[in-house]
Amino acid sequence: MPTARSVRNSLTVLVGVTLLGGTMVGIADATPPGIPSAATAESELAGLTVKADGSLTGYSRDKFPHWIQQGDNCDTREVVLKRDGTNVVTNSSCTATSGKWVSPYDGATWTAASDVDIDHVVPLADAWRTGASSWTTAQRQAYANDLSDPQLIAVTDNVNQAKGDKSPDQWKPPSTGYWCTYARMWVAVKSKFKLTVNSAEKSALTDMLGRC
Helix, strand or coil: CHHHHHHHHHHHHHCCCCCCCCCCEEEECCCCCCCCCHHHHHHHHCCEEEECCCCCCCCCCHHCCCCCCCCCCCCHHHHHHHHCCEEEEECCCCEEEEEEEEEEEEEEEEHHHHHHHECCCCCCCHHHHHHHCCHHHHHHHHHHHCCCCCCEEEEEEEHHHHCCCCCCCCCCCCCCCHHHHHHHHHHHHHHHCCCCCCCHHHHHHHHHHHHC
């Protein structure tokens, strides 16, 4: 017997589109700020230092404090939920009580905030392995709550959990049409924060940018 989640997932293609005059019109996907063009991403990728990933020794998510307050009684997660959703209604505590979210990773549409995770495009553990282990706590906090770059995005919770801390050579969004955008976002974050890439990661990103 299918689970409630599998039934919901099987219906997302029906929920995620609207019929207008016989034309299938998709609901707008979440779009973080600062996504570079493919040409800019290719240039930034070429400028990244290529080296083997470091160790996870000493890593803890607690070393990247999140979600922090962003004003108006809203923390970072709540800000991204409002930014990436449609018709989002919040209560006095800034908690989303209704709205609609389309996860660009898999094309699924959700109407409960509890079904949505805020993904760190370049995961915290990956950042730790590629340079963040030497940062201060303040620098790691800024990274984990960055709203000015394509580092945070609202996506389906179980898809985010399947991604974990994997880099693009190990995991890519289920929606292949989003690979170009995902690679552009990943490269932008690594470039801004001067994080390194390993050779397999760079090869995967090069291939993904080739789809743009």
